[in-house]
Amino acid sequence: MPGLDIGVIGPTGFGGSYLTVELLNRGHRVRGISRHPEKLGHHEAYTSHPIDLEKAPIEDISKAFSGLDVLVNEYGPHTAGEEALQYQPFLELTRKIILAAKDSKVGYFIMVGGCGSLNLPGTHFHTCSESRDWWLAYRRAIAKSHAHVAYMEERLGSMGTALREYRDAWAAVRQGTDTGATRRSIDEYEQKVLNNDKAKTFVTACRTSFMFFDGNTSFRWTYISPSALYRPGKRTGTYKTIFDEIPLKPVPAGADPKSLEDRLHGITAADLAIAITDEAEKQGRIGRHWSAYADLSDDTPTPSYVTLS
Structure with missing residues (x-):
């Protein structure tokens, strides 16, 4: 397929850097959108659009998104430590980003949320963050x-x-x-x-952000929540998906069927980047909330961020 014009919010961060590299390797043109997107490095198909999304007016953010076929929101303040894990600022910025994306007529909006918005199996109102x-x-x-x-x-x-x-x-x-x-x-x-209220506050904010999307038909969106054990690691090239629920492994023999111990799935940033890129290209989960998981048997530490040069 011909390359798409794809914007990545947070291209130098953990998930955003792996995603940007994956997109470029697939032949897409990527616009990095953050305060210092140039830190990722240089590539002929990569352009930097420096902007402080937290301080910029929606009109300026809309201009940053202009002409994009796809926009992926990889914004995550948690890299700044516990003090940045705040409920209202995260939701307010998410609101600004969505309004700007709609105003600039982005073709497809991909929100990367947290696993705290995923339901426990067999429930409709109880997410894992409440457990x-x-x-x-x-x-x-x-x-x-x-x-x-x-x-x-x-x-x-x-x-x-x-x-x-x-x-x-x-x-x-x-x-x-x-x-x-x-x-x-x-x-x-x-x-x-x-008892960590700061961490739970942020996870709850991520969960609440899904309400901006659920049932909303005013723009084309998909909402992906990484599975619980999301970390750097090997690029296996394969993954599985599930809608709405947190992916769990089968109950071990003799274990309490209600227990979550040793049952959480995960995915590396490299493999999640494949899942997001596939969705950007195929756009088969419009209006859906989903998760992806993959093989994590290789436990070798790898870089938290990647660069272009």
Whole structure:
């Protein structure tokens, strides 16, 4: 197919950088839209449009989106640490972006949300972000992954360091070398996870952002939520999809069927970039909320960001 003009909001970030490289490798023309999109590097089919979306008026944002066949929103303030995880600013910026995309008549809007908007299996009103079991299963799962912990350390500083300590404590439990202090450190960490209002506030904002889209027929959109264990890693080239629900592995033999422990799927940024690029080209999930997941058996740490040069 002939190359498309595709805008990527956040082209130098985690998911955005992998996506931009994938799009360019597929022969598309990419417009990077952020404060410093030039930091990604140079490519003949890549153009930078510097703009501070948080401060710019909607009219200027609309001009930034002008002439695009597809716009992918990879905006994520979480790279700036916990202080940036705020409910109202995220939703206000999402609103501005949508209004500007509609005003500039973007052909297809792809929103990359969070897995907190995905429903638990068999439910219509209960998302995984409301589940105490999900929060614990998520933290325990990422702690088991060396690649994920390394990524969190690089990306979030002290939050990543705390996750490394939590990982080491659980390793001691599995090896039978834990002590009372080890168990206490695990309990303290998990209580902090359950009581972390800042993280939950942002996840809730991501979930609420879906309401801008659900049932909205005034523009062409799709909303993809990465599966829970979303991290850097190997590009396998294959993935599976599911609508509306968080993807889960089968219940292990003898386990509680209601438990989420060891059942969370994930996907690397490289494989999610394939899924998003496929959707940009085929546009087969218009007006749908979906997730993608893939093989995460390779646990080798890889860069959190990629560049063009």
